[in-house]
Amino acid sequence: MKRIDGETRIVAILGDPIAQAKSPELFNALFECHATNAVLIPFHVPPLQLGPVLDGLRGIANLAGVVVTVPHKFAAAAYAASLSAPARQTGGVNCLRREADGTWSGAMFDGIGFVNGLVACGQTVRDKSVLLVGSGGAGTAVAHALVDAGVASIDLDDASESSLARLEDALRSRSTATSVRRGVAAAQPIHDLIVNATPCGMRDGDPAPIDLTDASPHAVVADLIMKPEQTPLLKAAKARGLTVHLGRHLLESSVETMAAFLRLVP
Amino acid sequence: MKRIDGETRIVAILGDPIAQAKSPELFNALFECHATNAVLIPFHVPPLQLGPVLDGLRGIANLAGVVVTVPHKFAAAAYAASLSAPARQTGGVNCLRREADGTWSGAMFDGIGFVNGLVACGQTVRDKSVLLVGSGGAGTAVAHALVDAGVASIDLDDASESSLARLEDALRSRSTATSVRRGVAAAQPIHDLIVNATPCGMRDGDPAPIDLTDASPHAVVADLIMKPEQTPLLKAAKARGLTVHLGRHLLESSVETMAAFLRLVP
Numbered sequence A, B: 001m002k003r004i005d006g007e008t009r010i011v012a013i014l015g016d017p018i019a020q021a022k023s024p025e026l027f028n029a030l031f032e033c034h035a036t037n038a039v040l041i042p043f044h045v046p047p048l049q050l051g052p053v054l055d056g057l058r059g060i061a062n063l064a065g066v067v068v069t070v071p072h073k074f075a076a077a078a079y080a081a082s083l084s085a086p087a088r089q090t091g092g093v094n095c096l097r098r099e100a101d102g103t104w105s106g107a108m109f110d111g112i113g114f115v116n117g118l119v120a121c122g123q124t125v126r127d128k129s130v131l132l133v134g135s136g137g138a139g140t141a142v143a144h145a146l147v148d149a150g151v152a153s154i155d156l157d158d159a160s161e162s163s164l165a166r167l168e169d170a171l172r173s174r175s176t177a178t179s180v181r182r183g184v185a186a187a188q189p190i191h192d193l194i195v196n197a198t199p200c201g202m203r204d205g206d207p208a209p210i211d212l213t214d215a216s217p218h219a220v221v222a223d224l225i226m227k228p229e230q231t232p233l234l235k236a237a238k239a240r241g242l243t244v245h246l247g248r249h250l251l252e253s254s255v256e257t258m259a260a261f262l263r264l265v266p
Helices: A023-033 A047-057 A073-077 A085-090 A110-120 A137-148 A161-172 A232-239 A248-261 B023-033 B047-057 B073-077 B085-090 B110-120 B137-148 B161-173 B232-239 B248-261
Strands: A009-015 A038-044 A063-068 A095-098 A104-107 A129-133 A153-157 A179-182 A193-196 A220-223 A243-245 B009-015 B038-044 B063-068 B095-098 B104-107 B129-133 B153-157 B179-182 B193-196 B220-223 B243-245
Touching: A009 A023, A009 A047, A009 B038, A023 A038, A023 A248, A038 A063, A038 B009, A038 B038, A047 A063, A047 A073, A047 B047, A063 A073, A085 A104, A085 A110, A085 A137, A095 A248, A110 A137, A110 A220, A110 A248, A129 A137, A137 A153, A137 A161, A153 A161, A161 A179, A220 A232, A232 A243, B009 B023, B009 B047, B023 B038, B023 B248, B038 B063, B047 B063, B047 B073, B063 B073, B085 B104, B085 B110, B085 B137, B095 B248, B110 B137, B110 B220, B110 B248, B129 B137, B137 B153, B137 B161, B153 B161, B161 B179, B220 B232, B232 B243
Parallel strands: A009 A038, A009 A063, A129 A153, A129 A193, A153 A179, A193 A220, A220 A243, B009 B038, B009 B063, B129 B153, B129 B193, B153 B179, B193 B220, B220 B243
Antiparallel strands: A063 A095, A095 A104, B063 B095, B095 B104
């Protein structure tokens, strides 16, 4: 890794917990690759401290911005003076750029990161039929990005009816060609892409969040969970011989986009 | 340099400007040497932002503390819940440790760093006669540390009469064996150690701040200025064949002390 000196620009990733974060390795490798004098560091920020920390970081002239992770993505959006379209659609941010006047510009790259990750792994997205389970922040970001990418249909499910209805309404209100159905909890033969956007699978003993019994043998099964890498859903998909897509591809595919948004790489 | 990951602990150096700071290289080399998973990064903080930045940094659980440099050493002391003896004596801090409850413990290592730097370079301090020009923050820290180290006498001078009187009073009130005189502006044959603690020499065209005409050929001439390394005073001393002592030794000698205070090295 390159040396840090007095002219190094700083990016911090804010989360709670933070020890598991992979962003330091990924961003710092990118900065090294571009010979950019910048470094990404982890900041462990409990929820009650998010406001004071973000207010304080505004005063640091060589701070390019912050990457925002769990559980701060929604709360952090309230501190942004402006929001990108995906940030407005999801109500959350995963990146805040510090402007010269000390204000924050918010953006959300989780959705486009997921789509770009699929494409980078050789999958096509346009005109595909999708089953998306989970309508929280991650599910909402992914749903909007899939609509942007021109999927034919999205079937949605979530244990929370209100969250599910909100996402369905938001997608329908975009009046795109994408067909949206809700309350589809299990894989059907029509689904080309099956996505888990719930936290189910992060803890030992979690069941697979989607029943793959009727999945097409050509389906791609994706999980947004990064740790463990092999979730119960992905293990079940593998056991059926289906193609699996790992959670870390989302982050890997959005690192360069985020660094460009922060004006640290071209 | 070692890789930064989600478990890396953070130290920031706060200054304005900050591009010239040597602390990142020195601290990060020390952390590498001790296999400590920590990194020091530069934060460029304008004076008006110091309060909000320090308040914000209190909320970052993996922040070990901050190193404080020009122009924040005095202002930062006001944010400390407790102060070390040298910090109280000088009224300033160059290090704030973040305690688990989010409060700051302040310390000032400039004085002991200067004395330790002299010793590391083979000089003795005890029982020596000193001429110290400059009674601001740096001069005050060095004066108290020289008294702690048992110098025989300190002759003081400064363009600011009030600052000079304050330092003289403070040194006398410690009722040590050290003799203190003020208003001695030029080197005398009695002086074993001649120290510039004024900013004179930082800018191109600055004159030497101390007249060395009558200096002893055995005198050691020290400058606290780090940049340029070869100040007008040190050039004049060299021209006279005197031993010179560079500003950077102060920082080099206090890095390990500060890292230990921040509980990052044994």
